[in-house]
Amino acid sequence: MTTHTSHKEHTSDSGPAAPLSLADRTAGCLVGAAVGDALGGPVEGWTPEQIAERHGGRVRGIVGPWYEDWRTARPIAPYHKGDGHVTDDTLMTHALVRVYERVRDHLDAYAVAAHLVPDLLSNPRWIPELEAEALPLQRIFLAEKWLVARVHYGHVDPREAGSGNIVNCGAAMYMAPVGVVNAAHPAGAYAEALDIAAPHQSSYGREAAGVFAAAVAAACAPGATVSSVVDAALALAKDGTRPAIEAVCETAARYREFEPALGPLRAAVAPYDSVGPDYRAPSLGARRPSRLHAIEELPIALGMLVVAGGDYEQAVLGAVNYGRDCDSIATMAGAVAGALGGSAAVPAAWSAEVARASRLDLHAPAAALAEVAREVFDLDRARRRAHESAFAALTAAG
Template structure:
């Protein structure tokens, strides 16, 4: 892996992860939904940086169901949702749960116009997010469903996982805590393996923030938390990734490794009838592939993200996750990419990282006080009994 500077601290890891996620999102957006072969043909080679929309100047009308300017450095809903979750942390200034999503995230999506890069205008984030995210508003605002159960009935996809990096960062170096918190948060949005993936991704980011972490240690942390098909899919993809050091040779083997667990099927734009339904034996595709590309790249940001981008399919989310993990490991995105994405998207990519760093410090100090209070109480009770 690209050596980390000895000065790399938690603030650097948080910044690298969040900026890295946004840059990966922007690079993957214009080729989302296509296969590696289609990407190769469209771009006369592999994508090695920021590219324009798939349909050029016809981006607004070529796919009327999705009239978005994907490309030219524009972030997508992955980043919009990530930043929205950080704003919730900034309000609550403590660990979150499903109720925080109902009380803070949903109103943010519904009431506050923001600059939406893909629409090239100010709009409510609700008007850009995918239907699986609009579900949050339908279930929590209109239907008044218990937030802990609101995700039940939604399509099972990566919708919750794609913006869970902040949960891992708030719980830096504590994968189990990140898993538990994300599992609660994601209950408002997803169920089954979609919810599980959100929790495991948060655990992965937390593990990446551990001193001397490596891609292998991140995968080990994921496997220690993951359940059912999610765990098996990660294991199989990462076993396949161990045989490759270049994403080109890994594209097909990684897809073959995840295919038995992916419900979408071979044609990403025409999902099978079994797609996105609850299951204990299946998994979302995005997280295992992001971890696989992290291994192939040995933690190097550029190589991991470009592998994710050129994999195609839901590659903006895959690159978001790979970018978040590489950045948390201490391999930040190239400055030129980050600057281009920030300017093109008209977003300060560093401000959310500054905010989350401050909140993370506050939460950590509060956690220490809570632990000391608990410790004192147990001590006053005579402490746990020791075995004879």
């Protein structure tokens, strides 16, 4: 398919575009994901019309909670969403980065069991939405608590533990680090993310985790564009995920602004989304395994990227104002747009306020992950050369 793109790498007055470094793209990806998450959090679950009514128009930056008395408000109490607070999307993303820091190699389902689950269960951290120090387990959604219940308490084989869980974007939302570790190698990111997601998800939820990681990896490649990212996603996506991405991105290619695209993008993804038209009252078949369906969040995130031509701010604001599960949509759109444009693509005022309000260093995880990615590449190169040498010896022997 062909998509429009206006993305350009950074340029200077003195010459041609300067290529973005791995560190810069990693910072753009992880900081961009966290900022998108924080912007989308306060309007999660609502429709574009409700969002516009509540805020007197479209959301254009950081806003406060939907209800001022957020501790008792329903349906999302007791979380202080808004005011620059990241949600569980970012908490899980940073937790996965910490696993990479410990292992310093590719991860699999057993690494999740050995490192991610204990991190969620044992290490108190500042939780912005709770305005308190608590275990991450006390904030993450039920679909993520499944990891602890099945792996830690149920002693289920990590490669099979995701079967039976709700099929949603829970695993996909924190897979950006996998794309960075496999930067410029979408197929590698896809395969690794599928393995990492095995204890958490099955069906199209697990598939989305692989495709999202692949999109991030593709966005990290030198010269990457919106079109190359979407093409990489389509080359790897299976079952309902592929036609969902294709339908949404083909629709998105007809728009240059997110406002008129909100309804058409929802209509394009609706045949593949199992939740149904009322996000807060899911259909009977919602979030059940299927080879015909896709999560809504990833196709819409890529669609907003297409509408925005790769521009970070417009892609994220489009995702935020789409409503429904918009914190995860904006997390994904922000990660890919940030990887395409580097750290400079993310508005500094937004990232500074999100870091302050959430009491998080948004750049430290990115710096750590970029270093791990370099180490993993060196390990891969050594393993590849050893294999080449062994294979050459085998073929030379006739």
